[in-house]
């Protein structure tokens with residue numbers, strides 16, 4: 001029906017199938033216009049609309065197909081005629097005809113231009129030389145990748161704005177030395193002010209990118225073959241580079257419009273009114289980055305473009321709508337740094353005040369712009385944009401707490417916990433899709449959404465740039481709780497019990513099988529199923545902790561247990577980002593004899609592994625392929641090494657300081673105690689990893705007070721500290737007991753660890769556990785020191801059983817041919833290594849070939865000869 | 874010398890371009906744990922068997938990181954459908970359709986698998 005080209009069916013022609021064009025088509029369909037109109041689209045690029053905003057994610061593994069925004073079923077269902085790879089070349093407004101490159105001529109009743117913009121390339125000599133690129137389309141990106149891989153080791157980006165930083169990040173991800181050349185005195189001059197630029201600069205330089213601000217590009221220097229070799233800068237210096245990516249801003253693509261006499265702005269952009277209709281011709285609309293909006297601006301962001309698409313579609317449907325301007329708020333994660341600006345970020349309003357928090361050491365910069373009456377007008381956040389969602393929504397109103405409280409870091413003074421509950425219903429939470437708090441609440445209360453994904457589907461909130469998802473989650477939780485929906489405390493979708501309850505069930509009923517536990521004690525709907533990635537390792541860990549007591553196999557790869565382990569435990573090694581593994585043999589207490597050091601050196605050399613001293617006083621060997629693990633371990637075991645359980649939620653290391661034996665201050669033999677403790681608790685599976693240290697005196701060189709259980713020597717024995725933590729939220733350990741003898745110390749640690757394993761939640765370190773359990777440290781002391789629950793005998797005998805039954809996992813594995821058969825990259829080509837695991841040199845060692853990960857596959861070599869057991873014909 | 878016909882040695886087979894491609898013995902697939910297989914054109918497939926014996930095959934490459942590791946993830950059931958969680962950054966993929974459950978815009982190829 002809609003394909004009929006009768007005179008009675010009016011025709012809408014859309015020129016440009018980019019992000020805004022696609023949104024316009026969706027808006028047409030939503031308003032039923034695709035049923036009443038013939039809709040024809042001329043698309044210049046060789047593929048239909050895709051997510052340009054996420055372009056850079058190609059380098060982290062997204063394929064062009066993943067980026068597509070066009071559901072072909074949608075196009076077909078609505079009878080849209082989509083001409084891919086066929087740009088419009090001319091418009092005859094008099095005759096209302098559009099001509100395409102293929103020669104196709106289309107009559108239109110309504111013409112919509114959504115031609116986007118083109119990257120601006122400054123007119124410097126040799127700007128078109130081989131090795132010069134722009135960064136706008138998938139094709140650009142493929143060309144950059146190809147060139148970077150084959151011909152470049154250094155790349156320079158012209159322009160230090162938002163896109164320039166993205167492009168520089170992409171070059172760095174491709175393994176190049178990346179430079180950024182920015183004419184302005186700071187990075188991202190449009191979005192951030194001087195202070196923000198400084199914070200950004202420090203962080204970006206720390207990542208190894210070279211930044212040159214305040215200099216312009218004067219000339220691209222080329223070699224004899226005409227390819228780029230460097231660039232001349234305005235300060236007289238020359239920068240050697242193999243490729244150049246121009247990212248010096250964009251310009252509206254308005255040539256087509258100029259050629260047919262449509263009015264364009266002084267600095268470009270097709271002039272339109274508030275309905276997005278061109279000011280020249282009522283039959284022609286312009287939307288997206290090619291349009292000069294009624295407020296005199298050309299918007300270079302996708303959210304305003306979407307609003308224009310809606311406005312144009314509504315106008316065509318004779319509904320009332322207007323685009324009068326949009327918020328330029330943006331939040332980006334550039335090279336891993338949060339950068340956000342919202343509202344009147346530069347404080348242009350009269351009489352406004354700034355509230356600034358800045359910590360250049362950690363790359364933090366936060367500024368709020370406040371009006372005289374306390375109204376929040378805008379702001380800039382660099383380094384930590386946690387508060388962006390809430391702050392943006394408060395813009396234009398007086399926040400309920402003092403503004404400085406909003407930018408102080410957590411922990412300083414009294415950080416304001418300004419939750420989204422304080423927001424009014426009309427506050428815009430998602431600015432990409434213009435969704436208010438009221439709409440989101442409605443999704444929960446009226447449309448009965450109970451999860452964030454459901455609310456996303458229902459309201460579209462959070463499906464654009466994603467920056468509002470955090471606030472969205474908080475709102476949904478708050479709304480659910482307010483509606484009296486009980487927040488489920490169960491471990492996961494499969495079990496309604498907490499980890500502690502499951503531990504009690506396993507222990508009391510001596511359950512040794514996960515399936516049995518799931519089928520008898522799981523939630524009704526989960527019984528008979530395959531569980532999930534949360535409860536499997538949790539139950540696997542509980543069974544392993546209790547193995548000798550409940551009669552389960554003490555070996556984590558035995559039978560069903562193998563299927564419960566996280567990948568690291570399953571391969572008894574640590575998975576690295578390219579699919580290779582690291583190997584960490586145990587070095588108890590950090591003490592190692594020269595002979596053993598030599599063995600490690602020899603193995604690392606023979607297998608070509610990267611070696612590094614870890615933060616846990618031992619040596620890590622990286623870059624082992626899965627099929628190499630058994631031969632590496634055969635040699636390690638032979639030399640007397642054991643698994644270091646660097647992969648397990650189990651005891652990691654017991655660090656030591658050199659202590660009384662050598663140190664003039666030492667009062668006890670801290671090395672011996674560290675070794676004893678490490679050997680006693682090695683292999684003990686627990687809710688999270690366990691770390692320990694022993695210091696020989698109060699100077700504390702082993703940092704015992706930052707450990708799950710730390711020991712410090714005194715003149716009379718040992719002090720035991722518990723609940724310490726390094727990591728993201730450091731916590732000093734609390735003193736549990738003083739002046740203990742060796743035997744007392746060990747007995748107390750036995751009890752403490754077993755009580756923790758019994759009562760902690762999954763992935764809860766001793767520090768958080770101690771803070772969470774009712775009664776805190778006092779309660780734990782009552783239980784493990786004063787035996788207030790009468791369970792200490794049981795705790796001790798559980799530990800005794802663990803110690804008595806410990807066996808080295810690797811020794812066991814290399815003696816079991818059936819288990820060893822699993823250590824291959826390919827079941828059908830056991831001798832073939834995974835081709836994605838490859839390495840390049842760095843500082844005399846290896847590092848992963850990361851660019852390879854983004855392509856996935858180098859051009860195929862013939863594989864038939866390596867494939868075994870295939871019955872290919 | 875035994876002449877008994879082998880009836881227990883079922884092969885896991887993958888549907889590729891209209892043909893069945895044999896990959897390994899069914900017995901090498903541990904329920905709840907995957908294996909990776911190499912295809913003649915260099916692609917990699919992650920194969921799984923659930924506790925009820927059903928077989929699944931999806932592309933082995935984790936689209937979020939680029940590493941070929943999906944076969945090494947943990948499997949499970951979500952709303953009655955089988956999935957694997959990437960061992961690297963834990964995104965879950967439906968084993969039947971290849972769709973990512975945590976990001977609608979992402980999917981990996983899914984293959985038809987049988988044992989015979």
Ligand code: SRM
Pocket residue numbers: 574575576582583584612613614615616617618619620646652653689691706724725726727728729765
């Ligand atoms: C190798 C090592 C870094 C190094 O090169 O030095 C390292 C590497 C990893 N650490 Fe660590 N940590 C290493 C010492 C530390 C230390 C220092 C220490 O142990 O004294 C800490 C702070 C102390 C602490 O844990 O309280 C540390 C705090 C963390 C944390 C934060 C834990 C927390 O409670 O906040 C994580 C994340 C987690 O476990 O959730 C982590 C996670 C990791 C993981 C497992 C991340 C991952 O999932 O890939 C890294 C993989 C290890 C591997 O071999 O592939 N690593 N990590 C160190 C290995 C020590 C060892 O010999 O076993």
Ligand SMILES: Cc1cc2nc3c(=O)[nH]c(=O)nc-3n(C[C@H](O)[C@H](O)[C@H](O)COP(=O)(O)OP(=O)(O)OC[C@H]3O[C@@H](n4cnc5c(N)ncnc54)[C@H](O)[C@@H]3O)c2cc1C
Pocket residue numbers: 015016017018019020021042043044045052053054055056086087088089114115116117135136137163166253256287288289290299300301302303305330332465
């Ligand atoms: C790397 C990158 C990162 C970005 N990040 C963000 C971000 O984080 N947030 C944000 O809001 N914005 C971001 N943007 C900007 C955002 O992509 C644009 O605002 C958005 O794509 C504009 O949509 P559009 O449809 O107007 O233009 P486009 O998406 O450029 O689409 C225009 C289309 O029209 C086609 N065309 C041009 N002329 C013709 C013709 N004569 N005939 C047929 N077709 C034609 C073009 O080939 C193009 O496909 C980013 C852009 C890039 C390049």
Ligand code: SF4
Pocket residue numbers: none
């Ligand atoms: S700090 Fe630890 S977890 Fe983070 S990158 Fe370094 S090794 Fe990995």
Ligand code: FES
Pocket residue numbers: 429430431432433461462463464465466467468469
């Ligand atoms: S603000 Fe961008 S998705 Fe919500």
